[in-house]
Structure formats: structure tokens, C-alpha cells
Amino acid sequence: MFKSNILVFSFAIIVSLSAFANIAITPVHSINEIPHTAPLKGKYRLHLLDVGTGLSILIQGHDWNLLYDAGSADDKSGNQKNGNSHSRVVSYLYKAIGKSGVKSCQPAEDGWSGHTGLTQKTIDYVFLSHPHEDHGVMLDDILECYQANNIYDSGRINNTVFYRRFIERVSEEVGAKYKTAKVPAANKKVKIKGKVIDLGNANWEQFKVLDVVHLDDSAFFTILHANGTSHESDPNSNSIVIRLDLGDVSVLLVGDAESGPRKIPSADLDGLEKELFDNFKDLIDTDILQVGHHGSLTSSRTKFIEAVSPQIALISAGPKKYGSVVLPDEAVVESLEFQGIHILRTDAYDGEICPVKNKVGRDDNRSGGCANFILEW
Numbered sequence: 001m002f003k004s005n006i007l008v009f010s011f012a013i014i015v016s017l018s019a020f021a022n023i024a025i026t027p028v029h030s031i032n033e034i035p036h037t038a039p040l041k042g043k044y045r046l047h048l049l050d051v052g053t054g055l056s057i058l059i060q061g062h063d064w065n066l067l068y069d070a071g072s073a074d075d076k077s078g079n080q081k082n083g084n085s086h087s088r089v090v091s092y093l094y095k096a097i098g099k100s101g102v103k104s105c106q107p108a109e110d111g112w113s114g115h116t117g118l119t120q121k122t123i124d125y126v127f128l129s130h131p132h133e134d135h136g137v138m139l140d141d142i143l144e145c146y147q148a149n150n151i152y153d154s155g156r157i158n159n160t161v162f163y164r165r166f167i168e169r170v171s172e173e174v175g176a177k178y179k180t181a182k183v184p185a186a187n188k189k190v191k192i193k194g195k196v197i198d199l200g201n202a203n204w205e206q207f208k209v210l211d212v213v214h215l216d217d218s219a220f221f222t223i224l225h226a227n228g229t230s231h232e233s234d235p236n237s238n239s240i241v242i243r244l245d246l247g248d249v250s251v252l253l254v255g256d257a258e259s260g261p262r263k264i265p266s267a268d269l270d271g272l273e274k275e276l277f278d279n280f281k282d283l284i285d286t287d288i289l290q291v292g293h294h295g296s297l298t299s300s301r302t303k304f305i306e307a308v309s310p311q312i313a314l315i316s317a318g319p320k321k322y323g324s325v326v327l328p329d330e331a332v333v334e335s336l337e338f339q340g341i342h343i344l345r346t347d348a349y350d351g352e353i354c355p356v357k358n359k360v361g362r363d364d365n366r367s368g369g370c371a372n373f374i375l376e377w
């Protein structure tokens with residue numbers, strides 16, 4: 001039935017991509033299982049965080065890191081001004097990258113009473129794939145606690161409190177480059193939900209499709225979709241799509257890229273998936289795919305998945321309904337399975353008790369924190 005295909009194991013397994021590349025997959029249930037040292041030179045680590053209903057992926061090289069989204073639709077509480085942080089993503093980063101920032105960044109489970117404020121550690125690249133809460137509601141806390149060097153945002157304005165808070169933080173992130181798919185406003189100002197925010201100090205630049213950014217000697221990412229216009233009805237179509245080449249392994253992050261309305265996987269390609277298929281059929285062919293829109297029937301058309309032909313599919317999903325459905329849609333999961341793709345899902349313990357104490361973030365009955373995965377190669 002619904003969860004029969006969930007991969008539940010407590011030890012690392014190895015997925016072989018070729019004679020040259022093996023990927024070790026380790027489930028992470030507790031905060032204590034997160035490695036706190038960077039990968040060795042030439043090695044890479046991808047963390048799929050269990051944020052409940054939403055998405056957050058952290059990727060690390062030896063001397064750089066990249067955060068793609070930090071959102072949740074059902075666990076939005078973040079840094080407390082007079083107490084500890086309740087953000088699962090901050091908790092995770094505290095372990096994976098290190099303790100950082102003002103006292104309100106300190107997660108409750110950190111247990112270190114001497115925290116009076118710390119030098120900020122760096123996140124080299126921070127992405128908001130598109131301006132929806134389930135992808136970005138915790139990013140203002142991340143920018144409060146960590147120094148972001150490069151911040152990528154489609155630039156499409158969503159008149160919501162969370163997006164305004166994010167852009168306010170961007171305006172205060174001294175030294176960061178703020179990059180949007182949209183042409184920067186001439187006066188360097190944006191108006192969001194009634195408030196004008198001055199981005200004059202933000203080193204605001206435009207990024208474009210096929211921009212390539214080098215991360216180290218054997219790692220780079222390529223922008224495959226950059227669109228900051230508001231013409232489409234839904235910000236999902238503004239999702240920043242990137243391909244990462246990390247040593248011998250390639251990764252495709254698509255945010256909530258769609259093929260149009262909910263249809264069976266064998267339906268025709270449309271929308272952003274069609275655009276990617278038509279323009280970049282070779283570049284979307286990757287080893288690891290973040291499954292679009294949480295495994296919804298709006299996305300993952302068979303033709304698209306066949307072109308990507310991943311070995312591993314990452315599905316970040318939780319119990320909160322999108323409209324009338326809880327994602328992922330079973331037909332999408334079955335379609336991925338039919339193609340022999342190894343599926344990792346963050347909803348494995350939703351509605352159940354996490355089998356360990358000290359799940360990531362606060363240890364209560366809210367979803368999230370228990371079904372994280374680390375992929376290393």
C-alpha cells in the first residue's frame with residue numbers, strides 16, 4: 001500500500017553507477033548521525049533534509065557548500081528572539097557546517113549554555129528555487145545565522161510575509177551577491193507586501209541560463225532554468241533548475257518544475273519539463289534527480305524521467321495537503337519504480353514515532369527531522 005515502497009534501513013547501502021562511481025546512501029534519523037567534518041578533497045556529500053512538507057538540500061565539497069531551499073509548509077517556526085532556534089534546518093546546519101551566529105540560532109538540543117554569539121560560518125551558495133513557503137520559510141533564519149556569499153532567487157515577487165522577510169535579510173547580508181533571473185531594478189528597490197526594501201548594498205546581479213559556476217577543480221553547476229517573470233500563474237514555473245557535476249556524479253535539482261496540470265505520468269510533456277526536455281535533453285541526463293514538485297502528478301512525466309534516467313530519485317514530501325492531495329502521488333512513485341530507479345523519501349515516518357530519540361530539530365510529534373538521507377561519493 002502507500003508506504004510499501006519506502007526504503008527503511010539503518011545502515012549504508014551502495015549504489016553503483018559505473019566502474020568509477022559508487023554512491024553510499026546512509027539514512028539519518030538522529031542529530032548525532034550527521035557528520036561534522038567536510039568531505040575529503042575530491043569527495044562530495046549531498047544531504048536530503050527531512051523538513052516535513054517542503055524541500056531542503058545541502059551539498060558539500062571539501063571547501064564549499066550549497067543550500068538549495070529551506071522550507072516547510074507544516075513546521076515554520078524558526079529562530080526565537082529570546083530562546084533557542086526551532087528551525088530543523090538550522091539544527092541540521094549546526095551539525096553539518098558548524099555552530100554559527102547569534103544566540104537565537106542555537107538549537108535547543110545543542111545544550112551548550114555558553115553560547116553568547118559566534119562568528120558566522122559561511123554558506124557559499126544559497127538558493128530559493130521559487131518563492132513558496134515550503135521552499136523558503138526558513139531562509140531568513142539561515143541568513144541570520146550564517147554568512148551567505150551568493151544568494152540565488154528567481155526574482156519573481158510573491159507578496160507574502162515569508163518572502164518579504166527573506167528579501168529584508170538579503171538586504172542586510174553584508175558582502176553577499178544577490179542574483180536574480182530578473183533584471184535588477186534600476187533603483188535597486190523592490191516592493192513586497194506593502195513595504196519597499198532597498199537592495200542598494202546587496203551587489204545585485206542577473207544570472208542566466210547556461211551560466212556555469214565552478215565550485216572546485218572537479219565540481220561545477222550549470223543553470224538550466226532562469227525566469228523571474230510573473231506571467232505564469234504559479235511561481236512553480238519560476239523554479240531555478242540547476243545541474244551539478246560533482247566528480248563523476250551529476251545531480252539535477254528542479255524545485256517544483258511541472259508539466260502542467262495533474263495528469264498520469266504517460267501524458268504529454270508540457271510547461272517547464274517540456275522546456276528542459278526540448279532545450280537541454282543532454283544536460284538533464286543525470287545520476288541523481290530531485291523529483292519535481294514533491295512527486296506530484298503535475299510533474300515527472302515519463303518522457304522527462306526517461307531523459308533524465310537517474311539511478312536515484314529524491315522525494316521530499318510531508319503530511320500537509322497540496323490542495324486536496326498529500327504528495328507524492330502513488331502513480332508517480334510507481335512510474336519511477338517501474339523504471340528501476342532507487343527512491344529515497346523523507347515521508348517515511350510521517351504519522352509514526354521516529355524510532356530514535358534526538359531526531360533533527362525539536363523532538364515533538366510534528367512531521368520532519370527523522371527521515372533524512374546522506375549520499376556520499
Ligand SMILES: [Zn+2]
Pocket residue numbers: 054132134135256293294
Ligand atoms: Zn513545493
